[in-house]
Amino acid sequence: MRTSQFPLSTVKETPADAEITSHKLMIRAGLIRKLASGLYTWLPLGLRVLRKVEQITRQEMQKAGALEVLMPALQPAELWQETGRWEKYGPELARLKDRHDRDFCLGPTHEEIITDLARNELKSYKQLPITYFQVQTKFRDEIRPRFGIMRSREFIMKDAYSFHLTPDSLQETYDVMHQAYTNIFSGLGLNFRAVIADSGSIGGAVSHEFHVLADSGEDAIAISSNSQYAANVEKAEAIMPAGERANASQALTLIDTPNQHSIEELSSFLNIAPQQCLKTLIVRGTEESLIALLLRGDHELNEIKAEKIEGIITPLEFATDAEVINACQCKPGSIGPIGLNIRIIADRSVSLLSDFVCGANQEDKHYTGTNWERDLPLPAEIADLRSVVEGDPSPDGNGTLSIVRGIEVGHIFQLGTTYSAAMNANVINEAGKSETMTMGCYGIGISRVVAAAVEQSHDENGIIWPNKLAPFQVALCPMNMHKSERLREAANKLYQELCDAGIDVLFDDRKVRAGFMFSDMELIGIPHRIIIGDRGLDTNSVEYRARTDSENQEIALDNIVAFIQEKTN
């Protein structure tokens, strides 16, 4: 493509509402334009990137044996009423009435529609397993659309749905999809992790999220130094630390700690590390009782984990000061386990503490040198109550965890019979009996992947696309071509040779100065740049620079096509 036929739409100004880098760069590079809040038009340059994501995704879905369909975006309310989601789904579901006053929604997802299709098309176990997928426009009426196409109201998803007779068959397809997703994101050249989205430890549904790693990611992910283990920080298990509890070396001492109520205040007042302190949090139980949760001073309570413990109110509620005083005869800030007369649950790491500091259940007083068994019994209830932190052992026993940030771009999920049971999606099994199908669903935010890729890879000059995602692989920049007939001929010849070699080239035939050309090509992130100039022609050479390089290198004109072919393969 020549820029004369494929005009660039780069702009200098960063839009006022752009909070994150990908939003800014996608506007500045001319990939997207805002139509209205949360609604974007894909410009030609952006659409080229979007189509690459779509294409690789489609190929991998086909390789995985999934069948492509295309379902309507407009969905009748009746099906959503069958599953109860018409009532349950909040205002994010865009609803409308047709001219006959019938209710419809704009699909944010298609479980109801595909289950309706499946119950009509699938009659026998012999037709199973089967996986359908589509690449389609979805709608979500976000309360506050932001971050450009990262959280928009209309976006493109690849959604897939599988149908099975048995959980084993579902697991098999799930594994195939897991691999397909891995192939897709690897194929796109992205640094990503498959993240355990639900522990599954208590027989719950299995689910993985696929995250593109980027410092700006919304989600914190714990990843292992030595294995593929990765989990949402909120979901990652904090296992019992290795080693034994140290022996007591200090005497239990009651000390005055005037106005020292937080762990931060206390550790600074006593000049000790926060991990030497015990944090006692009082939450509400289901039966109008209070429950004390014990954590190491440097750890944070993980509310999701706490909510899974029987007897704790969901969503979690902290006790008020008055309730604490009533139950413990002391204000929060000086509460501790010694002599505490309510249910106590300790985090696993708490059991390894010795010589620790804790509240004394007397106003402005704490104990130092506290030791389990000697000064008080170790609580009978030990649980995983906290979020993992950097350096924690990996729950799979391999290496230690570090915390990185990610952007969710995919999600695979073993749905089970949630939808199929509600909608009577049955087949005849081998025994001739009607049986409810088991389902899986598998989504990729096609448009979101583009933004995530930009978040992951950019510098102060613009986007840095991986080869497979780049709108063009090579930028061909001739220097002052309009002044030299010889150069014009050479540049056109090279352009043709690159095209003939099957390379996607953007030939910058604009009559602009070199610096302008380069900064545009850097902004839009073309991975490889060739500069062809009159001086180089004297020595039969061109200059090459990768988007990630800081220096040009001289390449013989006769070699450049082969050189680029190698770089782009």
Place this chain on the structure above:
Amino acid sequence: MRTSQFPLSTVKETPADAEITSHKLMIRAGLIRKLASGLYTWLPLGLRVLRKVEQITRQEMQKAGALEVLMPALQPAELWQETGRWEKYGPELARLKDRHDRDFCLGPTHEEIITDLARNELKSYKQLPITYFQVQTKFRDEIRPRFGIMRSREFIMKDAYSFHLTPDSLQETYDVMHQAYTNIFSGLGLNFRAVIADSGSIGGAVSHEFHVLADSGEDAIAISSNSQYAANVEKAEAIMPAGERANASQALTLIDTPNQHSIEELSSFLNIAPQQCLKTLIVRGTEESLIALLLRGDHELNEIKAEKIEGIITPLEFATDAEVINACQCKPGSIGPIGLNIRIIADRSVSLLSDFVCGANQEDKHYTGTNWERDLPLPAEIADLRSVVEGDPSPDGNGTLSIVRGIEVGHIFQLGTTYSAAMNANVINEAGKSETMTMGCYGIGISRVVAAAVEQSHDENGIIWPNKLAPFQVALCPMNMHKSERLREAANKLYQELCDAGIDVLFDDRKVRAGFMFSDMELIGIPHRIIIGDRGLDTNSVEYRARTDSENQEIALDNIVAFIQEKTN
């Protein structure tokens, strides 16, 4: 593809709501499934066809220099208010409110959105001309969705929009698009016509519709026997017939015609041809006057043409009996031009009549042997008032017209400044002054093309796809493969060879009887069928039959790949 991996969804039953062949066949062949009234899911087989239409269209748009974008389906009301269409557009516009109570619609078309994009992106005449296109989902809340995907509420369109400084530039792009459309429909192997949709004779906007010809088409089209001329019957010009008026041979005679009021009654009563009679219709004029329109007895008034005549009320209104009696002192049915004291406009062909019969302006009386100039002056106003009929001369002077039926699948239109002026879409011209851009728009109903192709080409056994549209080019049908290891090997080998040759093969590896296999392959319309059987293997041959053939032909197994390659190229 093997049917084991690409299951067919053929069904025997024809859906009760299917009125036309394409709807019936698309359901029966398993191309689409109904989700709700006017909403269809594309099954894998149908989607393959849809994608082919999409792909050829995209290629031709790119060749024509159009830039692909992707605009949102959800459109803010504000832009539609700028052009006044928010109010003007009827209930076909699907409207909804977002959670913040702001008005949106689901786009049936994108003029407002693209004009908004253009006014923001295009600043200078140097950026013109430019053409954008997209392949995108559109919505139209039809009062009575019917005919399957032919008139559905959600469908796929290719819409393109061009921007220009001058009408000449618009005409140039319009011509390029006209050619691109011709390439698309030829490329798809369809029998089609580019139809003049507006005469353009009085400086009006230029517009062409592209129709796939099919007996079941909704539109009547007049096409020339000798040229590319084609026009909607309502729009085709009925030119002045060649030849001179014959001389008078009969005397003007007043006769009794009791209760003979219609041309049919009159001609039958007098035992003459309807074309010997003059039809006099009385319509309302704009200034409370009546106007008489004279037509040859066998011709039909074309209301659209009549409405274009100054002084005639739009939409056309016929005078009531009372009004006619008041103005002409006679009831309708016996009115004629002799002595008639109101404005008279005669159709062109009327001026060639001689010895004709007309009303005598006396109850139940007509004149026979009427002749212009001798009995009454030829009306001063002669106009094109009628619809063309089979056998009329072609308005371009080449051949005669015949009337065929068509399905509109494309429309190109010179919009002018309708949208750009309303929305202030201006650029700076060469003189440095702000100037409103001129626009063209160009649509193809991608999903509609699929149905139109089926309407055009099918037989009692099912669909007959042209090669380029077919979901698969070849059906490979092995006879009782499960009973013969040798056959299984040979069939698999042939399948592989066909795939390696780049041919889209559907390998029917189902354990079904031959008749069942054949009728499925005929129903889904695969253009070429290869039967491989144990007996053929003895003589190293297979049987071939094109979908349009009635007999098999024997082809050497070693030649079949080359044979098919030739057939499908």
